[in-house]
Amino acid sequence: MEVAKLTIADIRDGLRARRFSAQEIASEALRFAGAENPKTNAYLRLCEDRALTAARTVDARLAAGEEPGPLAGVPVGVKDVIVTQGITTTCGSRILEKFVPPYDATAVQRLEAAGGLIIGKANCDEFAMGSSNENSAFGPVRNPVAPCRVPGGSSGGSAACVAQGTAVVSLGSDTGGSIRQPASFCGIVGVTPTYGRVSRYGLVAFASSLDHIGPFARNVDDAATLLEVIAGRDPRDATSADVPVGDYRAAAREDVKGLRVGLPKEYVTGLESDTGAQIQKGVDKLRELGCEIVDISLPHTEYAIACYYIICTAEASANLARYDGARYTARSPHTQTLAEMYRLTRDEGFGAEVKRRIMLGTYVLSAGYYDAYYLKAQRVRTLIARDFARAFEQVDALVTPVSPFPAFKLGEKVDDPVQMYLSDIYTITGSLAGIPCMSVPCGKTGEGLPVGMQILTRHFDEAGMFRIAGAFERAGGFAV
Amino acid sequence: MKITEERVRYVADLANLALTGEEVGRMVKDLDDILTYIDKLNELDTAGVEPMAQVLAEQAPLASLREDVEGVSLSNDAALANAPLSGSGHFKVPKVIER
Numbered sequence: 001m002e003v004a005k006l007t008i009a010d011i012r013d014g015l016r017a018r019r020f021s022a023q024e025i026a027s028e029a030l031r032f033a034g035a036e037n038p039k040t041n042a043y044l045r046l047c048e049d050r051a052l053t054a055a056r057t058v059d060a061r062l063a064a065g066e067e068p069g070p071l072a073g074v075p076v077g078v079k080d081v082i083v084t085q086g087i088t089t090t091c092g093s094r095i096l097e098k099f100v101p102p103y104d105a106t107a108v109q110r111l112e113a114a115g116g117l118i119i120g121k122a123n124c125d126e127f128a129m130g131s132s133n134e135n136s137a138f139g140p141v142r143n144p145v146a147p148c149r150v151p152g153g154s155s156g157g158s159a160a161c162v163a164q165g166t167a168v169v170s171l172g173s174d175t176g177g178s179i180r181q182p183a184s185f186c187g188i189v190g191v192t193p194t195y196g197r198v199s200r201y202g203l204v205a206f207a208s209s210l211d212h213i214g215p216f217a218r219n220v221d222d223a224a225t226l227l228e229v230i231a232g233r234d235p236r237d238a239t240s241a242d243v244p245v246g247d248y249r250a251a252a253r254e255d256v257k258g259l260r261v262g263l264p265k266e267y268v269t270g271l272e273s274d275t276g277a278q279i280q281k282g283v284d285k286l287r288e289l290g291c292e293i294v295d296i297s298l299p300h301t302e303y304a305i306a307c308y309y310i311i312c313t314a315e316a317s318a319n320l321a322r323y324d325g326a327r328y329t330a331r332s333p334h335t336q337t338l339a340e341m342y343r344l345t346r347d348e349g350f351g352a353e354v355k356r357r358i359m360l361g362t363y364v365l366s367a368g369y370y371d372a373y374y375l376k377a378q379r380v381r382t383l384i385a386r387d388f389a390r391a392f393e394q395v396d397a398l399v400t401p402v403s404p405f406p407a408f409k410l411g412e413k414v415d416d417p418v419q420m421y422l423s424d425i426y427t428i429t430g431s432l433a434g435i436p437c438m439s440v441p442c443g444k445t446g447e448g449l450p451v452g453m454q455i456l457t458r459h460f461d462e463a464g465m466f467r468i469a470g471a472f473e474r475a476g477g478f479a480v
Numbered sequence: 481m482k483i484t485e486e487r488v489r490y491v492a493d494l495a496n497l498a499l500t501g502e503e504v505g506r507m508v509k510d511l512d513d514i515l516t517y518i519d520k521l522n523e524l525d526t527a528g529v530e531p532m533a534q535v536l537a538e539q540a541p542l543a544s545l546r547e548d549v550e551g552v553s554l555s556n557d558a559a560l561a562n563a564p565l566s567g568s569g570h571f572k573v574p575k576v577i578e579r
Binding site: 017046067087098099100102103195196235236238239241300302303304306307309310321324325326327328329330331335336337338339340341343344346347350352354355358359360362363373375376377378379380382383385388417418421432433434459 | 483487488491492494495496497498499500503506507510511513514515517518519520521522523524529530531532533534535536540545546547553558559561562563564565569571573575576
């Protein structure tokens with residue numbers, strides 16, 4: 001058994017034919033992850049006991065002739081902003097270095113109930129704030145495809161463990177592109193479902209109106225399987241939607257003849273020629289498969305980054321107020337008074353990017369500035385969402401690049417926050433509109449770096465998105 | 481300049497961050513760069529556009545409240561397990577009111 005290449009279907013067949021047990025998969029995946037992790041730093045910790053316990057349950061179900069679940073025996077990585085009961089969950093931050101959550105996130109509960117094996121907690125940018133995974137307090141992650149380059153962020157570890165083969169699938173979180181961009185940088189599939197499709201219960205809050213949990217996988221079918229397991233209404237998240245979950249695996253097997261696919265003309269800002277050429281080849285392939293390609297305009301695209309960095313920082317400044325030195329393990333040893341407890345704990349515990357965002361968010365919400373910044377941004381968000389609503393009156397889906405450029409070198413953009421923010425230009429719009437978006441591999445640049453193509457559809461039309469992704473993958477020629 | 485050192489110190493105070501002198505200098509530059517970029521939004525006339533508070537608001541009643549039934553919540557011990565300092569079932573903090 002070669003864990004690095006297994007698909008969920010391989011595992012299902014192998015377990016059923018008794019070629020291996022879930023415990024054998026868990027042991028081999030843990031051994032492989034332990035051996036490979038030093039190359040990338042994708043995992044912050046491995047979860048031996050938890051994975052082996054889950055595997056024993058799967059084997060017992062199989063022995064009893066029971067249906068072991070759609071993720072039976074599947075090694076899964078979980079981003080360290082998603083809480084796991086009894087397993088340290090740091091969010092990539094010093095301030096939560098010793099935090100041991102007293103409960104499981106709903107997505108974690110569901111994937112384990114489906115037979116999934118949590119192999120480890122994946123590294124990420126601190127509190128999911130970043131586009132390169134260089135903001136982790138526990139060291140950057142290296143891109144398995146090109147080790148001197150970043151894996152993308154903020155879910156860099158979740159992307160790297162799947163690309164490296166130390167997990168079959170993983171959970172990431174996406175606020176402005178944190179699943180799609182690392183998926184594109186590492187050459188795998190990454191899905192940001194509709195806002196509300198997957199419960200946020202147990203996802204440590206960064207920007208609540210924008211936060212999503214979603215899957216990473218090495219192929220479309222595996223991503224669809226994981227999404228089907230974690231999606232659906234959860235009474236513990238009032239924003240989780242009561243909309244039936246589709247059969248995304250079946251959708252991914254349909255053909256795409258006659259679908260109308262829009263190509264937004266604004267998605268060329270800063271686009272590097274190699275990336276642009278690959279996307280053009282991808283679009284040509286969709287046309288060959290029978291899609292009608294339609295030119296579309298999303299006129300407010302250029303305002304998305306400014307809008308996003310007001311809204312996400314405002315929400316972050318409120319959400320991160322809870323790290324006060326009283327409740328979450330860390331308290332500065334140098335405090336005499338209550339005010340010092342707050343200030344010194346936060347100053348010692350947060351990294352530079354988190355402080356920058358808390359400061360910006362506090363500033364835009366402060367007296368006299370609220371209307372000019374926060375309210376203005378919320379109005380612009382409405383305009384951006386309307387752009388998409390109008391586009392979807394004409395087309396079934398949109399196709400764009402995921403990022404203007406492929407994986408950049410470690411350290412290349414770390415000193416210029418605005419440049420780093422601009423790298424999210426193509427992913428932020430879909431996040432602001434709350435629509436489903438995913439990244440699928442779209443070949444490589446001349447330098448051999450993966451390129452990702454983004455597919456976007458209407459609210460709750462994940463099936464339509466998977467339909468295009470599946471047909472595109474089957475057509476071949478774009479795997480990384 | 482969109483922002484001054486004095487303003488940065490005031491905002492840090494609101495955010496309960498004790499920035500060092502060096503951090504303040506860096507923050508003035510970074511926030512100034514970002515706020516200058518954000519000014520782009522002023523090119524747009526948004527009079528009469530509703531601000532969006534919830535992305536699925538127009539899709540109601542998709543997001544909804546759960547039924548008001550009793551459930552299990554965290555025990556006091558579990559809730560306090562991560563406290564740096566606790567006692568008598570409470571989080572303990574330095575004295576709030578000085579005499």
